[in-house]
Structure formats: C-alpha cells, structure tokens
Amino acid sequence: MAQRQSGDVILDLQKISLHFGGVKALTDISFDVREHEIRAIIGPNGAGKSSMLNVINGVYHPQEGTIVFRGKPRHEMDTYQAAKAGIARTFQNIALFKGMSVLDNIMTGRNLKIRSNFLLDAIYWGPAQREEIEHRRKVEEIIDFLEIQHIRKTPVGRLPYGFQKRVELGRALAAEPSILLLDEPMAGMNVEEKQDMCRFILDVNDQFGTTIVLIEHDMGVVMDISDRVVVLDYGKKIGDGTPDEIRNNQDVINAYLGVAH
Amino acid sequence: MFYREAGQFKATYAEDNQIFPIRQDRIGITLILLLAFLVIPLSASPYIFSAILIPFLIFSLAALGLNILTGYAGQLSLGTAAFMAVGAFASYNFMLRLEGIPVLLAFALSGCCAAAVGIVFGLPSLRIRGFYLAASTLATQFFIVWCLTKIGWFTNYSSSGVITAQQIVIFGYAFDTPAAKYLFVLSVVSIMALLAKNMVRSNTGRSWMAIRDMDMAAEVIGFRPMRTKLLAFAVSSFYCGVAGALYAYAYLGTVEPEGFSLEMSFRILFMVIIGGIGSILGSFLGSAFIVLLPTLLNVLFHFLETELHVELPSGISSSVELMVFGALIIFFLIVEPHGLARLWQIGKEKLRLWPFPH
Amino acid sequence: MQFFLEVLLGGLLTGIMYSMVALGFVLIYKASGVFNFAQGAMVFFAALTAVGLHDLGLSLWLAIPLTMLVMIVLAMAIEKIVLRPLVNQPEITLFMVTIGLTFFIEGLAQAIWGASVRKLEMGIDDVPLEYLLDTLGIAISQFDLVAAGIAFVLVAGLAMFFSKTKVGRALRAVADDHQAALSIGIPLQQIWVIVWGVAGFVALVAGLLWGARNGVQFALTFVALKALPVLILGGFTSVPGAIVGGLIIGASEKIAEVYLGPYVGGGIEGWFPYVLALLFLLARPEGLFGEKIIRRI
Numbered sequence: 001m002a003q004r005q006s007g008d009v010i011l012d013l014q015k016i017s018l019h020f021g022g023v024k025a026l027t028d029i030s031f032d033v034r035e036h037e038i039r040a041i042i043g044p045n046g047a048g049k050s051s052m053l054n055v056i057n058g059v060y061h062p063q064e065g066t067i068v069f070r071g072k073p074r075h076e077m078d079t080y081q082a083a084k085a086g087i088a089r090t091f092q093n094i095a096l097f098k099g100m101s102v103l104d105n106i107m108t109g110r111n112l113k114i115r116s117n118f119l120l121d122a123i124y125w126g127p128a129q130r131e132e133i134e135h136r137r138k139v140e141e142i143i144d145f146l147e148i149q150h151i152r153k154t155p156v157g158r159l160p161y162g163f164q165k166r167v168e169l170g171r172a173l174a175a176e177p178s179i180l181l182l183d184e185p186m187a188g189m190n191v192e193e194k195q196d197m198c199r200f201i202l203d204v205n206d207q208f209g210t211t212i213v214l215i216e217h218d219m220g221v222v223m224d225i226s227d228r229v230v231v232l233d234y235g236k237k238i239g240d241g242t243p244d245e246i247r248n249n250q251d252v253i254n255a256y257l258g259v260a261h
Numbered sequence: 262m263f264y265r266e267a268g269q270f271k272a273t274y275a276e277d278n279q280i281f282p283i284r285q286d287r288i289g290i291t292l293i294l295l296l297a298f299l300v301i302p303l304s305a306s307p308y309i310f311s312a313i314l315i316p317f318l319i320f321s322l323a324a325l326g327l328n329i330l331t332g333y334a335g336q337l338s339l340g341t342a343a344f345m346a347v348g349a350f351a352s353y354n355f356m357l358r359l360e361g362i363p364v365l366l367a368f369a370l371s372g373c374c375a376a377a378v379g380i381v382f383g384l385p386s387l388r389i390r391g392f393y394l395a396a397s398t399l400a401t402q403f404f405i406v407w408c409l410t411k412i413g414w415f416t417n418y419s420s421s422g423v424i425t426a427q428q429i430v431i432f433g434y435a436f437d438t439p440a441a442k443y444l445f446v447l448s449v450v451s452i453m454a455l456l457a458k459n460m461v462r463s464n465t466g467r468s469w470m471a472i473r474d475m476d477m478a479a480e481v482i483g484f485r486p487m488r489t490k491l492l493a494f495a496v497s498s499f500y501c502g503v504a505g506a507l508y509a510y511a512y513l514g515t516v517e518p519e520g521f522s523l524e525m526s527f528r529i530l531f532m533v534i535i536g537g538i539g540s541i542l543g544s545f546l547g548s549a550f551i552v553l554l555p556t557l558l559n560v561l562f563h564f565l566e567t568e569l570h571v572e573l574p575s576g577i578s579s580s581v582e583l584m585v586f587g588a589l590i591i592f593f594l595i596v597e598p599h600g601l602a603r604l605w606q607i608g609k610e611k612l613r614l615w616p617f618p619h
Numbered sequence: 620m621q622f623f624l625e626v627l628l629g630g631l632l633t634g635i636m637y638s639m640v641a642l643g644f645v646l647i648y649k650a651s652g653v654f655n656f657a658q659g660a661m662v663f664f665a666a667l668t669a670v671g672l673h674d675l676g677l678s679l680w681l682a683i684p685l686t687m688l689v690m691i692v693l694a695m696a697i698e699k700i701v702l703r704p705l706v707n708q709p710e711i712t713l714f715m716v717t718i719g720l721t722f723f724i725e726g727l728a729q730a731i732w733g734a735s736v737r738k739l740e741m742g743i744d745d746v747p748l749e750y751l752l753d754t755l756g757i758a759i760s761q762f763d764l765v766a767a768g769i770a771f772v773l774v775a776g777l778a779m780f781f782s783k784t785k786v787g788r789a790l791r792a793v794a795d796d797h798q799a800a801l802s803i804g805i806p807l808q809q810i811w812v813i814v815w816g817v818a819g820f821v822a823l824v825a826g827l828l829w830g831a832r833n834g835v836q837f838a839l840t841f842v843a844l845k846a847l848p849v850l851i852l853g854g855f856t857s858v859p860g861a862i863v864g865g866l867i868i869g870a871s872e873k874i875a876e877v878y879l880g881p882y883v884g885g886g887i888e889g890w891f892p893y894v895l896a897l898l899f900l901l902a903r904p905e906g907l908f909g910e911k912i913i914r915r916i
Contacts, residue, residue, distance in 0.1 A: 057481060083483035095478035097471050099539065107464075108471050112483040114464045118492055121466075124459035132463055133274045140274075175482060337711060385897055388904045392654045392714045393855075396847040397900055400893035411884040523844075527718065534715060576734050583726025590719025594712055595704045 007035030009068075010211055011056070011179060016065035018051055018235075025051040026062065026235045033179070038205055038212045040222045042246075043232035044255060049215045050092055052232065053181045056213070057082040057089050083112060088177035090168045092184045092215075098157040102167050105156055106142060109174025110135045142170045146200060162193040169200060173208075180204065182214040186221060194218065198225055223247065231255070264612040280458055297447055302440045310439035311512070317552045318443075318450045319507045324532040324544040325457055326500030331530075332539035333461055334493030335473025336386050336394060340401030341529045344498045345505025346521035347375040347405060349426075350415050352506040356427045357417060364429050368449075368506045375502025376495040378405065383494030387487050402523050409518035416518075423517045426510040442511040449507065453500060458541050460496070469493050470539075531586060535593050537602025546601040555582055625757050626877050627870055632763035634869020635770045639825035640846040641853065641861040642774065643818040648855045649781075650790040650814035651702070652710060652797070656717040659843025660724035661819060665690055666826025666835045670739050671732040679741075683823070690819030691812075693724075698811045706807070707797055725840060736836040739827065766828045773824060777817070778858060790814060794856075848896030853907055860907050868892045 011033040018026040026048045033039045041049045054060040056067070058077030066073050069085060077087075088109070097105050114135060120128040143152055146166050151159060156167055165185060172180055185201065186194045202225060204210050216222050222229060223243040231239035231246060233255040239246050246252055264285050271277040281287045305314065327341045351371035355362055382401040386394050409415050409422075416422050429436040429445060436445045460466050468489045471479035480486055509516045528551060536547020555578075562578050565571045597603055640662055647655040668689055672682035701716060747758035781787040793800040793810050801807050829839055849868050853860025872895075876888045 079480045080485055095475045097474035099474050100470050104467055108467050109482055111464060116464055118465040121463040122456040122460045128463050136274045385900055389900050391711055396851055397897045400897045403890035403893055407890050580726045580730035583722045587719045587723025591701055591716055594716045
C-alpha cells in the first residue's frame with residue numbers, strides 16, 4: 001500500500017510505567033507517534049494496550065515516565081486537558097450515551113467548541129440557537145460521512161452493534177481531533193462491517209489529516225492500514241516498526257506463536 | 262387519522278430543533294395553554310384552584326427540579342423538600358428584611374439561596390455515586406430542617422416556628438384570590454418549564470445526560486464532571502427553591518420547617534418516577550397523578566361508606582394511600598420505568614397509525 | 620468522667636440497636652446487590668405484627684414464631700412480585716423499588732394493625748444494673764445489656780452462616796454477579812427468599828428490642844433510617860463494618876447531643892449521624908471496611 005506522508009513527532013511517550021497496586025500494567029514503554037500516520041498497537045490480551053491509550057488521554061496516570069505532546073513534556077495528562085488538546089478516542093466496550101439519540105451523541109463531541117452557557121441555553125433563542133445550528137451543520141457532515149443519516153434520531157441503545165461503533169467514531173470525530181485513539185474499532189464485526197470501518201479510518205486519515213493510534217486484533221487489517229506498529233506483551237514493548245519489520249521480528253513471532261523454553 | 266405529520270417538511274435545522282416538531286402537537290399545546298390561562302380562571306371554583314390546581318402546579322415545578330437532577334443528570338436525591346424549605350424561608354426573609362423588594366426578585370433570590378445550598382450538598386456527588394449519594398442526601402433533609410427550626414432568625418423568632426407568608430403584590434396588584442394566585446403560579450411554572458426544556462435540549466442538557474449515561478466517556482470528550490454535576494444540583498435546587506416559595510406564598514400561606522418533611526421529598530420522587538424519569542412532561546403528569554390520587558381515594562372511601570355501608574376502621578385511608586403509592590412505584594419501575602410520559606409517547610405513536618395496526 | 624462514661628456506654632448500647640438494623644441491610648445487599656431501603660419498614664412491620672398477635676391474646680412465645688412465618692411469606696412475595704421481574708436491572712432502579720416497597724409495607728402494617736402506639740413487655744426491666752451502679756457508680760440499663768447480648772449472638776450466628784455453609788457460599792456468589800451465579804446453577808430465586816427471610820428475622824429481633832424500649836410505633840421507621848449512615852461508615856458489604864459503624868454512630872450522636880447540643884439548641888441527634896457520614900464519605904468513599912472500587916473502562 002502507498003506510503004502516506006508522515007510528519008513530525010506529535011506525541012512522544014518516554015519510559016512510561018503504570019501499575020495498580022502490585023500489578024504492573026506497563027513497564028518502561030517508549031514510542032512516538034508522527035503527525036498524519038496510522039500507528040497501531042498490537043499485542044496479546046492483557047498486554048496493556050488499552051492501558052496505554054488510557055495513559056495517553058489521561059484516564060490513568062502513570063507512576064513514571066514523560067508524555068511529550070506537541071513538544072510540551074508532561075508527567076501525566078488529565079482527561080480535560082487531553083480533550084482540549086485535541087485527543088479524542090473510542091472505547092473497547094462501546095461507551096455511548098445510551099439514553100440519547102445518535103444526533104445528540106455526536107453533538108456531545110462538539111461540547112468543547114460550544115461557548116454557550118446554561119443561562120444562554122435556558123433562554124435558547126439568540127446565541128444558543130445560533131450555535132446549536134452552526135454545530136448541527138458540522139455534525140450533519142459527519143453523519144453523512146459515516147453514512148448514518150437514516151438513524152440520526154434513533155436512541156443509540158436500540159442500534160445494532162456495528163452502527164453503535166460508527167456512532168462512537170462519529171462522536172470522536174465531532175471534536176475535530178488532531179489525534180484519534182481507537183480501541184479495537186473492529187472487534188466483533190463481520191467482514192463487510194470491517195471493510196466499512198477500514199474505509200472510514202483511512203478516509204479520516206486522508207481527508208482530515210487526523211493522526212490515528214489504533215488497537216486492533218485483526219492482523220490483516222493492522223498490517224494493511226497502519227504505517228507503523230508497536231507490539232506490547234505483558235506490559236513491555238517487544239517490537240516497533242513498519243508492518244514488514246514487525247512481520248519478521250522474532251520476539252513478536254514468539255509472543256504470538258509461543259516459544260519452547 | 263388526524264395525528265399525521267405527513268407533508269410537514271423541515272427545511273432548516275431551526276425547524277428541526279423545535280420543541281414540538283409536529284404541527285398537531287403545537288396546536289395541542291396552544292389549546293392547553295389557552296385553556297389554562299383563559300378558560301379555567303373564568304370557570305373553576307375556588308376549591309379546585311386551592312386544593313388541586315395550585316398544588317399540582319407547584320409540585321410539578323418541584324418535580325421538574327428533581328427531574329433535572331435525577332432524570333437528566335442521574336444523581337438521586339432524597340432531600341428535595343429541604344431545598345423547597347430553603348426557598349420558602351429565604352423568600353420570607355427577603356420580603357421581611359428588604360423593604361419594598363419586588364416579589365419576583367425575592368423569589369429569584371430565594372431560588373439562588375436554594376441553589377447555593379444545593380451546591381454545598383452536591384459536593385459529595387463528586388466522590389460518591391448511586392445510593393451512597395442518595396443516603397447522604399438525607400443529611401440535607403434533616404440538617405436543613407433542623408437549622409430552620411433551631412435558628413430563630415430564619416423564622417423571625419416566631420415562637421411556634423410557623424411563618425406567615427406576606428402577600429404577593431406586583432405593580433400594586435395584590436394576588437389574593439385563589440384564581441389570581443393560580444394565574445401567578447401558572448405563569449411562573451410555565452416560564453420555568455420552558456427554560457428547563459431549553460436547557461435540556463441544548464448543550465447543558467447534553468452534558469447532564471452524558472454524565473448520567475457514561476461519566477467516564479463524558480469526561481474523555483471534555484465535559485467536566487464537577488462543573489456539570491454541581492450545575493445540575495444548582496439548577497435543580499433553584500427550581501425546588503422557587504417551588505418552595507410558591508408553596509408558602511401561593512398555596513399554604515403559613516408554613517413551618519417540619520412541613521417540609523422527608524415524606525414530602527419522597528412524594529416528589531414518586532412524581533418523577535411515575536411521571537417519567539428524564540422528561541419535562543413527565544414531571545407534570547406525575548404531579549397530577551400524585552396530587553389527585555388521595556382525592557380520588559377519599560372519594561372512593563366515601564362512596565364505600567355512604568353508598569355500600571362498608572364499615573371502615575378510622576385512619577384506613579392514609580394507610581391505603583401509602584400502600585397504593587408503594588404499589589404504584591413498584592408497578593411502574595417493573596412495567597414502565599419511563600413512566601407516564603413514555604406511555605403518552607407510545608399512545609401518540611399508536612395514534613399516528615390509527616386506525617391501522619402497523 | 621463517670622458522666623462521660625455513662626453517656627458513652629449509653630450511646631454504644633443504642634449503637635448496637637442501629638447495628639442490628641444495619642445488619643439486615645448488609646445481608647440483603649451482600650446477597651442480592653439490592654440496597655433495601657425497606658429494611659426499616661420491615662422492622663416496623665415485624666414488631667407490629669408480633670405485638671399485634673400478642674395483644675390478640677397469643678403468648679409471646681407463639682406470637683414470635685408466627686411473625687417469623689409471616690416474614691418468610693413476605694420474603695417470598697417480595698421475591699416473586701418485585702425482584703424476579705427486575706433481575707439485572709441497574710442498582711439504582713432496585714433501590715427505588717425498595718422505596719416503593721417501604722411505603723407499601725408501612726401502609727400494610729398500619730392497615731392491618733392500626734396506627735396507634737403499642738406497648739411491648741418482654742419481661743426485662745429497663746432499669747440500671749444495680750451491681751454496676753453500686754461498684755462503679757455508672758447507670759447502665761439491664762435491658763440494654765441483654766439487647767447487646769442478643770445482638771452478639773445474632774452476629775456470630777450470621778457470620779458462621781455466611782462463611783461456613785454451602786448456602787452462605789452461594790449467597791456470596793449471587794452477590795458478585797446475578798447472571799454468572801445463575802449460569803453455574805445456583806437457584807437465584809431460592810437464595811433470595813432465604814436471604815430476605817433471614818433479613819426478616821433480623822428485622823424481627825431488632826423490632827422487638829426497639830419496640831420493647833420505646834413502644835412499637837411509626838417512629839421506628841425513622842430510627843431505622845439511622846442505619847443508613849451506619850452503613851456509609853461501615854461499608855455496604857461488611858458485617859463487622861455494620862457493627863463498628865453502629866457503635867460509632869450511637870456513641871458519637873449521644874456525645875454530640877450531650878456536649879454540643881446545649882450550645883445549639885439541642886435535637887442534633889436527628890441529623891448528626893447523617894452529616895458525620897457525609898463528611899466521612901468525602902474522605903473515604905468506600906467506608907471503613909468496604910472494598911476499594913477500581914473503575915475500569
């Protein structure tokens with residue numbers, strides 16, 4: 001597949017360690033993410049992939065290490081800062097707002113761009129309405145992009161799994177993020193749904209220039225769409241490189257296929 | 262047959278975002294408002310005003326307040342009556358101590374007092390959730406009522422702890438007849454309901470619902486839990502506070518702190534559950550239901566005693582009332598957790614198709 | 620000093636009563652994940668039924684087992700009508716349903732037995748123990764001591780039941796995960812009936828002790844509400860927590876009332892436990908003995 005144009009390092013994780021009580025989730029992990037690339041994190045179950053994403057967007061605070069985001073080093077992120085800085089994500093187990101419609105769910109993604117406050121909201125007519133409409137326009141673009149026009153008013157709880165995943169992607173996109181973290185966007189999908197999702201991910205990357213960090217178990221997909229891959233195993237990094245390099249990395253092969261000790 | 266939206270197209274987002282996107286609904290609400298503002302004041306009896314309509318509207322407002330907190334923001338509270346008490350006693354003191362303060366300003370300020378108290382007692386919600394929070398809101402209930410009872414200043418050192426609400430006078434017009442009070446309450450409640458609806462359909466409401474449905478995800482997309490929850494507590498308490506002021510000024514006239522009991526808090530919670538959690542309309546339906554129920558039961562018991570000559574032990578009606586309330590709560594939570602509002606919605610969907618089954 | 624000791628001991632003994640009510644909450648919460656707000660109503664219902672039967676001329680030794688039977692029937696009815704349709708609902712829904720249950724049970728109790736205060740004679744005098752009064756000069760009620768003894772036996776028995784029997788193990792499995800327990804063949808319905816029955820028994824004992832002291836009346840349900848701060852202190856899942864929490868609440872509210880009350884006009888017993896619990900929650904949300912909750916996404 002054609003090599004995309006990758007830019008400078010936008011996110012650099014240095015020697016990240018995270019533990020819960022005595023359980024070590026991540027040990028001394030370093031890797032970087034370049035602008036506009038698709039960066040995959042792979043590894044067996046329990047390797048610490050999701051924990052890694054949680055560190056990046058501030059849900060977990062690592063005990064050691066430095067996160068350099070756009071040249072600014074920090075010890076840890078906090079969720080609000082991360083969102084404000086343009087890091088959006090989707091979750092492994094869908095984390096949509098079940099009681100709200102598709103439209104409202106995606107509108108929540110715009111919240112940081114909405115300047116109205118509760119008093120203006122209460123009066124509604126005037127600034128609040130103008131803003132609602134302005135952001136609605138953007139949200140409708142995302143709805144078109146994800147091809148979910150027909151369900152925009154449906155409560156998300158009633159949607160099938162594949163659509164829920166799409167809506168969650170839509171919510172993340174609504175924030176117009178500079179980095180998009182995707183936690184197993186294709187888990188539990190059939191082939192067609194996976195193809196759709198791949199198409200959306202590649203399009204997002206292409207059209208909006210969004211940097212993507214993605215966790216995925218489907219090796220075919222990972223090797224196809226990602227520019228560089230990090231491999232984690234038992235909370236340690238065991239490989240880092242282009243898909244071709246990873247394919248031939250002995251440690252990775254051992255981790256996946258097992259090795260006779 | 263009549264309830265079809267076919268042919269009604271939305272050409273702008275503004276049209277699509279209306280409170281009542283369907284024309285028939287708009288006609289319906291206009292008729293209801295006309296009825297409420299014009300026909301009823303001219304035709305209803307004083308008894309209907311003071312025993313049914315005024316309490317119905319006031320409790321609707323309180324239920325609306327609780328619904329904002331519990332239904333939209335997902336924080337269960339058992340201290341609603343305490344916030345009403347704050348509103349009632351705050352407006353009493355504003356009117357008493359600030360010479361010539363306009364009534365509406367006093368009410369608004371008393372709402373703000375309730376909001377401030379709400380924020381203080383909402384602080385635990387940042388660390389605890391679910392029924393831990395519910396249990397801790399009992400502190401609000403008991404502590405506030407105790408404060409109002411023990412600190413004489415709040416009741417202007419009235420020996421019995423009872424305060425007598427001043428008259429409602431706006432621009433020289435005294436709202437002293439039941440019909441006038443009804444119109445006053447109706448106006449306040451209608452406007453506040455509209456404001457609430459506006460809040461819940463815009464970003465504020467979305468932030469509350471996001472926190473309610475999945476607080477972690479809400480945080481990740483940039484909502485700040487602390488701000489959002491405390492705002493919900495503040496707005497909710499403001500509504501309850503104003504409802505409390507109306508309760509004292511337009512309904513009872515004289516109130517005491519103990520009147521705002523835990524039982525009243527529960528009653529308002531029941532209105533929310535039966536009416537519909539997370540629905541503005543539901544607050545009104547639930548309030549109507551709970552206000553009317555004792556009246557209906559009384560009529561029933563009266564009928565049993567006088568017409569059928571059934572010997573009923575004294576005090577049975579209040580016991581039966583408790584049982585009916587309890588049974589209804591259980592019934593609704595099992596059968597229709599979204600309450601009357603959802604039933605109404607289902608009814609409307611059926612009506613769209615009528616007379617065809619599908 | 621003697622006065623302080625008296626206040627403290629009096630508070631601790633009241634605290635034991637709170638613990639007994641809290642125990643009922645913990646049992647049900649542990650086994651069914653339901654925060655049973657109706658425990659207070661069950662205390663009231665049980666006490667009123669026992670006294671009511673006694674007043675009809677039955678001896679207490681007959682009235683108490685009969686009441687126990689009624690409590691079991693109640694447990695079965697609750698399981699069948701209320702809990703079964705709500706399997707796997709959110710905890711908060713279950714909590715609200717028990718608020719409904721509270722009203723129903725309170726109404727039912729009064730519809731059957733009337734709303735008047737009833738006296739209960741247990742044959743133990745509520746008088747200071749002479750021995751202690753003579754030797755240490757401290758007035759401790761004989762009745763309170765007996766109550767404490769009964770509470771101790773009850774707790775020990777329940778602890779055994781939970782940790783040593785097969786039913787106890789099943790109960791803990793159910794508490795962890797309804798569906799998982801069902802899938803390995805634990806009869807969920809049966810377990811619930813048992814645990815609500817046991818909670819009914821605890822309610823009966825608590826109701827009789829409280830009732831013998833203050834008369835059986837509606838105010839019992841407010842006393843039972845005090846079990847909530849006890850639970851917040853002790854944690855919802857911990858039997859020792861309920862005991863320690865009860866003692867802390869009982870002692871602190873008495874001490875606060877006696878030493879702080881006069882300065883602020885008294886009556887602070889009514890809210891002190893709740894505010895104490897609330898402040899405590901801010902510092903330690905999982906209670907004294909509760910497990911720390913790690914939230915995962």
